[in-house]
Amino acid sequence: xxxxxxxxxxxxxxxxxxxxxxxxxxxxxxxxxxxxxxxxxxxxxxxxxxxxxxxxxxxxxxxxxxxxxxxxxxxxxxxxxxxxxxxxxxxxxxxxxxxxxxxxxxxxxxxxxxxxxxxxxxxxxxxxxxxxxxxxxxxxxxxxxxxxxxxxxxxxxxxxxxxxxxxxxxxxxxxxxxxxxxxxxxxxxxxxxxxxxxxxxxxxxxxxxxxxxxxxxxxxxxxxxxxxxxxxxxxxxxxxxxxxxxxxxxxxxxxxxxxxxxxxxxxxxxxxxxxxxxxxxxxxxxxxxxxxxxxxxxxxxxxxxxxxxxxxxxxxxxxxxxxxxxxxxxxxxxxxxxxxxxxxxxxxxxxxxxxxxxxxxx
Numbered sequence: 038x039x040x041x042x043x044x045x046x047x048x049x050x051x052x053x054x055x056x057x058x059x060x061x062x063x064x065x066x067x068x069x070x071x072x073x074x075x076x077x078x079x080x081x082x083x084x085x086x087x088x089x090x091x092x093x094x095x096x097x098x099x100x101x102x103x104x105x106x107x108x109x110x111x112x113x114x115x116x117x118x119x120x121x122x123x124x125x126x127x128x129x130x131x132x133x134x135x136x137x138x139x140x141x142x143x144x145x146x147x148x149x150x151x152x153x154x155x156x157x158x159x160x161x162x163x164x165x166x167x168x169x170x171x172x173x174x175x176x177x178x179x180x181x182x183x184x185x186x187x188x189x190x191x192x193x194x195x196x197x198x199x200x201x202x203x204x205x206x207x208x209x210x211x212x213x214x215x216x217x218x219x220x221x222x223x224x225x226x227x228x229x230x231x232x233x234x235x236x237x238x239x240x241x242x243x244x245x246x247x248x249x250x251x252x253x254x255x256x257x258x259x260x261x262x263x264x265x266x267x268x269x270x271x272x273x274x275x276x277x278x279x280x281x282x283x284x285x286x287x288x289x290x291x292x293x294x295x296x297x298x299x300x301x302x303x304x305x306x307x308x309x310x311x312x313x314x315x316x317x318x319x320x321x322x323x324x325x326x327x328x329x330x331x332x333x334x335x336x337x338x339x340x341x342x343x344x345x346x347x348x349x350x351x352x353x354x355x356x357x358x359x360x361x362x363x364x365x366x367x368x369x370x371x372x373x374x375x376x377x378x379x380x381x382x383x384x385x386x387x388x389x390x391x392x393x394x395x396x397x398x399x
Contacts, residue, residue, distance in 0.1 A: 055344060058344050058345070059344050062344070062345050062348075066186070066345055066348045066352075067186045067189040067190045067193060068189075068193055069352055069356070070190045070193070070348070070352070071189070071190045071191075071192070071193025071194045071196075071197055072193070072197055073231060073235070073352065073355055073356075074103070074190065074194045075193070075194045075197035075198050075201070076228050076231040076232055076235070077231070077232055077235045077236065078099045078100065078103060078194065078198060079198065079201070079228065079232065080232060081099040081102070082095045082096050082099045082198050083095075085098055085099065092198075092199055093199055095198075096195050096198035096199045097195065099198065100191060100194055100195050100198070103194075104191065110266070113262075113266065114263060114266060114267075117260050117262055117263030117266075118260075118263060205221075205224060208220060208224060209221065219366055222366065223362060223363055223366045223367075226362050226366075227358075227359040227362040227363065230355075230358045230359065230362055231355045231358065231359060234354070234355055234358060235355065238272075238273070241272070241314065241318045241319065242269045242270065242272055242273070243269070244318055245265075245268065245269040245272055245310060245314065245318075246265050246266055246269040247265075248265075248306075248309075248310045248313065249261075249264070249265035249268045249269060249306065249310060250262055250265035250266075252265075252302075252303075252305075252306030252309065252310065253265055253286065253303070253306060255302070255306075256290075256299055256302035256303055256306060257299055257302075258286065258289070258290055258299070258303065260289075264282070264285070264286045264289065267282050267285065267286075268282035268283060268286065268307075269282075270282075273351050274347060274350050274351060275334070275338050275350065275353075275354065277350070279307075279311065283303065283304075283307040286303050287300055287303050287304070290303055328358075328361065328378050328379055329354065329357055329358060329361060329377055329378060329379070330376075330377055330378060330379055333357065333376075333377040334354065334357075337353040337354065337356075337357045338350050338353045338354070340353070341353030341356075357377065360377075361374050361377055361378060364377070365378075
């Protein structure tokens with residue numbers, strides 16, 4: 038009965054946490070992004086402090102360098118989009134031809150005539166002016182909301198970096214004197230896990246840019262750099278991101294009038310890059326920092342998307358990694374840390390082990 042009672046309390050705590058996370062998303066998402074990015078920038082801030090800068094200036098410089106990198110990336114994407122828009126009329130023409138081919142296929146396979154298809158489209162587009170106005174207003178509000186959230190995230194990052202010692206001391210005051218060493222160890226390890234995961238993910242994305250850029254250039258995709266950067270950035274969203282980026286690239290290859298050889302080339306590039314990423318880049322660059330069971334990796338991404346949308350998918354893995362660190366050091370939670378973790382934190386990650394090794398204990 039005591040075990041049943043503790044399980045019920047844990048279940049109720051989980052349900053309550055999900056409710057709070059869902060209804061407080063507008064507040065918690067920017068705050069969480071700020072905390073995670075502050076952990077990423079903490080080594081740079083400490084390095085600047087070791088060079089003689091005070092904490093406020095080192096925090097500001099670290100944040101400024103990160104912001105300038107993001108702005109440079111956006112400008113590069115904008116430049117690439119500008120080149121693509123120069124041939125927008127040709128792109129529209131190719132998309133029109135592709136749409137006609139789709140209509141012909143629907144007519145031949147399902148017996149729906151072109152007139153019937155047109156009627157269906159007209160019915161769906163009824164009240165077009167009102168819908169267009171609604172979409173325009175929604176776009177404006179979404180853009181303003183993103184701008185406000187971005188500013189909030191930057192402010193949170195600076196404040197987390199500047200007051201990190203204050204927050205650390207606050208956590209230590211919550212535990213007893215005997216548990217202070219464990220609490221300090223948990224905070225250091227959780228921060229280190231997040232730093233290693235995010236920095237490794239960043240390095241892997243840069244490598245993906247290079248590989249996709251080379252592959253798409255060889256295939257002949259116009260704007261290869263843009264689509265390489267797009268596919269790499271979407272890697273931030275696990276599983277769904279790279280498939281989405283490649284699907285968009287395939288569609289654009291069709292729209293650019295590319296032959297089937299070009300489309301096959303895009304798919305071959307995707308397959309080669311994914312193989313390299315899975316069996317070389319992830320083990321060598323990202324490594325096994327979060328040490329999470331693949332089942333719970335997928336599960337936490339699905340739960341994150343259900344609660345916080347795309348932001349939840351991005352934040353899911355680092356947050357679960359930090360939660361696992363807590364579970365591994367708190368005695369009542371150790372079974373849960375074992376459950377969501379892999380069988381061995383030191384398992385061989387070489388390509389030969391992955392390809393030809395066994396699957397572990399039964």
